[in-house]
Amino acid sequence: MSTRMFRIFSALLAVAMLLGLVVPVAHAQGPCQGSSSQCAVEAAKQFAGTTINYVREAGLQAQDPLTMAPIWEELTGIKVNVIELAYLDMYTKPLQDHLTGGGAYDAIDLSPMWMQDYVNAGALEPLDPYIEKYMNPADMEDFLPVYRSEGVMKINGVTYGLYDDGDVFILYYRKDLFEDETNKAEFKAKYGYELTPPETEQQMYDAAEFFTNKYAPELYGLAMQRMEGQAYSWFVGPFSGRGGQFFDENMKATINSEIGVQLLTDMVKQNKVMPPGVEKWGFMEVLSAWMDGKVAMIVTWPPIGRWSAGYGDTAKQLAWVPASKVVGKVGYMPQPGGRPTLAGGFNMCISASSNNKEAAYLFIQWMTSPDISLQRVMLPFALRDPYRLSHFNSPLYRSAWPEAGEYLDTLKKAAMAGQYELGIPGAREYMEAIDNALTAAYAGKDPKEALDEAAAKWDAITERLGVENQKKAYEQWLKNPWNRLGPKVEVPAE
Amino acid sequence: MVATTEALTLKSKTPRRKRRELIPWMFVAPCIMVILLVTVFPTVYSLGLSLTKWEIGLQERPFIGLGNYIELFSTARFWHSLLITLLVVVVGVSIEFLLGFGLAQTLSSQMKGKRVIVAALLLPVMVMPVVVGYTWRLLWDAQYGPINQIIGWIIGQPFTYTWLAKTETALLAILVTEIWQWTPFMFLVLLSGLAVLDPEIFEAAEIDGASGWAKLWYMTLPLMRPIIIVALLIRGLDALKFFDIIFTLTGGGPGNSTETLSFYIYQMGYQFFRLGYGAAASFVLLVFLAVFLTYLLKAFKSAVGS
Numbered sequence: 071m072s073t074r075m076f077r078i079f080s081a082l083l084a085v086a087m088l089l090g091l092v093v094p095v096a097h098a099q100g101p102c103q104g105s106s107s108q109c110a111v112e113a114a115k116q117f118a119g120t121t122i123n124y125v126r127e128a129g130l131q132a133q134d135p136l137t138m139a140p141i142w143e144e145l146t147g148i149k150v151n152v153i154e155l156a157y158l159d160m161y162t163k164p165l166q167d168h169l170t171g172g173g174a175y176d177a178i179d180l181s182p183m184w185m186q187d188y189v190n191a192g193a194l195e196p197l198d199p200y201i202e203k204y205m206n207p208a209d210m211e212d213f214l215p216v217y218r219s220e221g222v223m224k225i226n227g228v229t230y231g232l233y234d235d236g237d238v239f240i241l242y243y244r245k246d247l248f249e250d251e252t253n254k255a256e257f258k259a260k261y262g263y264e265l266t267p268p269e270t271e272q273q274m275y276d277a278a279e280f281f282t283n284k285y286a287p288e289l290y291g292l293a294m295q296r297m298e299g300q301a302y303s304w305f306v307g308p309f310s311g312r313g314g315q316f317f318d319e320n321m322k323a324t325i326n327s328e329i330g331v332q333l334l335t336d337m338v339k340q341n342k343v344m345p346p347g348v349e350k351w352g353f354m355e356v357l358s359a360w361m362d363g364k365v366a367m368i369v370t371w372p373p374i375g376r377w378s379a380g381y382g383d384t385a386k387q388l389a390w391v392p393a394s395k396v397v398g399k400v401g402y403m404p405q406p407g408g409r410p411t412l413a414g415g416f417n418m419c420i421s422a423s424s425n426n427k428e429a430a431y432l433f434i435q436w437m438t439s440p441d442i443s444l445q446r447v448m449l450p451f452a453l454r455d456p457y458r459l460s461h462f463n464s465p466l467y468r469s470a471w472p473e474a475g476e477y478l479d480t481l482k483k484a485a486m487a488g489q490y491e492l493g494i495p496g497a498r499e500y501m502e503a504i505d506n507a508l509t510a511a512y513a514g515k516d517p518k519e520a521l522d523e524a525a526a527k528w529d530a531i532t533e534r535l536g537v538e539n540q541k542k543a544y545e546q547w548l549k550n551p552w553n554r555l556g557p558k559v560e561v562p563a564e
Numbered sequence: 565m566v567a568t569t570e571a572l573t574l575k576s577k578t579p580r581r582k583r584r585e586l587i588p589w590m591f592v593a594p595c596i597m598v599i600l601l602v603t604v605f606p607t608v609y610s611l612g613l614s615l616t617k618w619e620i621g622l623q624e625r626p627f628i629g630l631g632n633y634i635e636l637f638s639t640a641r642f643w644h645s646l647l648i649t650l651l652v653v654v655v656g657v658s659i660e661f662l663l664g665f666g667l668a669q670t671l672s673s674q675m676k677g678k679r680v681i682v683a684a685l686l687l688p689v690m691v692m693p694v695v696v697g698y699t700w701r702l703l704w705d706a707q708y709g710p711i712n713q714i715i716g717w718i719i720g721q722p723f724t725y726t727w728l729a730k731t732e733t734a735l736l737a738i739l740v741t742e743i744w745q746w747t748p749f750m751f752l753v754l755l756s757g758l759a760v761l762d763p764e765i766f767e768a769a770e771i772d773g774a775s776g777w778a779k780l781w782y783m784t785l786p787l788m789r790p791i792i793i794v795a796l797l798i799r800g801l802d803a804l805k806f807f808d809i810i811f812t813l814t815g816g817g818p819g820n821s822t823e824t825l826s827f828y829i830y831q832m833g834y835q836f837f838r839l840g841y842g843a844a845a846s847f848v849l850l851v852f853l854a855v856f857l858t859y860l861l862k863a864f865k866s867a868v869g870s
Contacts, residue, residue: 346724
C-alpha cells in the first residue's frame, strides 16, 4: 500500500470511527421518560464549557433568565449570556443577524405574530427532532391547548418554538368600588341594571362613565394603553368578539367593516371616561395609576395582577414598581367582549444561524419544563405568565395570595376564549396600519376614514406580498381555533 | 543636444520617479480601501438593492428596475413624510436662525455675566437628542407636564390638553422641542462670526449717522453671509435627517402625521424589512441632500467671492 493510499484509508477509517461513535450515542437518546428538565440537564452536560447567547426583552423580562442562568450553568457547565433588547428590536435584530449570516444569537424569544416572517426567512431551527429526542411527550400535552396550537408554537405543522408566556388581557376591577352599596344603588338608578363586574363592553363603559362622573379627578373609571406602538392589541379582541373579520374570501381587508368602524367609534368614546392624556399612556402610566388607586378598572397583561396583590413586592427587582394601594381590593374578569386578546406572548426559539443549536435547545427545554417553568412564572419580578395546565393547577401558586386561585382561573378562562393577533407574513406591517388608524382616530380623525385608510394599506400589503401567497398563509393560520375570528372559540374535539 | 540630455535624464530617473510617485499612493491606499469599503461599496450595493423587490415576506428577490421608485412616488405617505421633512427644514431652521441671530447680536457686545449666559445657553446642544425627546415628552404630558400646569395657572383652571396625541399640535410640539435644542448651535456659530467682524467699520458707520437697522441690513448681514450659509448648511443637512425627536415624542403619530422621510425609511427598511423599497427611499433622500448641499455650497462660494 502506497503512502498516499494509506493516508486516504486512515482518513476514511477515522471518519468511520467518528460516525461509529456518534451514531450509537444519538440512537441511545430515546424520548425522555422522566422529567424533561432532568433529561435536558443530563444531555446538556456534553456541551459543558459552551456559551449560548439568548435574546430576551430588556428590563424586568430579563430578570428571569438572569436569575435562572447561573443555576443552569452550575448544573450543566453551559454559560448563558442574556442579551437584552427592546421589545420591537426583538423582531428586527435577530432577523438582521440571520440575514447577514451573523450567528450572534442562539436562543431567541419571539412573539407568535412574528413566527411566520422568521420561518419564511429560514431564520428558525425546526425543533421536532430535538423534542423527539429529549422531551417527555407528556410535557408537551401540559401546555394549555391555546398555546401549543398551529401559528403559535407550530408553523405549517412544524414546531419552531416552545411557548413560554401566557399573555392574555384580563380586566382588573376594584372590588371595593363595585361592592359599595351606595355605588350599587346609584348605578342601578341611573343605568337600570345591577353594578356587577363587567362582562360586556357596554357594561364596562357604563361602569367607567359612572365612576368617572362620580369621582374624577381623584379617580377615573377606566384606563387602557392607547399610545402608538401596541395600541392595536386593544382592538383585536373586541373586534373578533363583535364578529369582525380581518379579510374576506378574496383577501380584501374588512377591518373597515361596520363592526370595525363602530368599535373604533366606541374606543374613541371610551377615552372620554379615562384619565386626561390617556392617548399617550403606555404600560407604565396605566400601571402607576392603577397601583396608586386612581382608576377603577384596567384591561392589561397578567403581571399587574400579581403586583397589585402585593405578591413578592419586597423583591429588589420590583423597587421601581409603585407600591400597591389596592391590595385585597382587586377582582379579575376576562377582557369584556367575549374574546380577550392574546396579546404578545413569547416562544423560545432556536436561531437557524446558531452554532450551538443543541445546547441552546436543551436550555429552552429546561426553562420551559413543568417544574422549572412553574418556578419562573411564580417569580414575583418576572414577566412570564402561567401557560401550562400544571401552572394553573399548582397548589403552591394558588395559595400565593388570597385571591391567587381566582386570578389563575380567570387567566385560564380568558386564554381559552382568547383571540390571537394576526400572524401571517407582513403581520407587523398589518398591525401597524391598525395602530395608525387608532391613534389618528384618537387625535380626531373620523373613525371610518381612519379605518378606510388602514384597509387600503392592508390591501396594498397583501397585493405586494402576493394575494395567493397571503391567502394560503391566512388559511393555514386560521386552522388554529384561537386565530379564527368570531364571538366564540370553536375547539374541535381532539 | 538639449533634447538628448533631457531624454537621458528622463530615462535614467524614470524608475526612481515612478517609485517616488507610488509612495504617497501606498500611504493613502489603506484609507482609500476603508472608504471604498464603508461608503462606496454600501452605496453601490444599496443602489442595486433599490432595484429589487426585497421583502421579508417573499422567498424570491426579483429585479424590478425602477418599480420601487415608481411605488415610492405614487405613495401618499411618502409625499407626506417629505412635506413634514421640508417643514422641519424650512420652518424649524429659519426660526432657529432668527432666534440664534437675535441672541448672538444681543450677546455680541461686552456685558456682565456674558460667559455664564453663553455657557447656559449651550447646554441643550450638549444633551443627546433622545434624552431631549424623552425629557420634552414629560414636559408635554397632559396630566403631569409643567407646560399644561403653567397654562392652567394662567387661565385659572386645570388644563389637560394632549399636545402629542393631537394632529394639530403634535408637529408644533416637535418643532418647539427641535428649536429649543438647536437654536443654541445657531447662536454659537453666529456669535463667533460676529466676534470677528471689525468694530471700526461699525464705528465709522455710526459717525456717518447710520441707524441700527441700516447697520444690520447693509453691514452685519452681508459681512456675515459666509458664516450664515455655513450655519444654515450644517443645520439644514441635519434637519433633513431629522429622526430622534420624532421617534421619542410621537413615534410618527398620531397616525402618520409627524413622520419625516428618515422615519419613513426606518419604518420601511428596519421595521418591515422592505429593504429594496427602503433603499430606494434612501436614495431619494440622498438626492435631496445632494441638491441642498450643492445649492448652499454655490451660495457660499459666491458669498466668499463677493
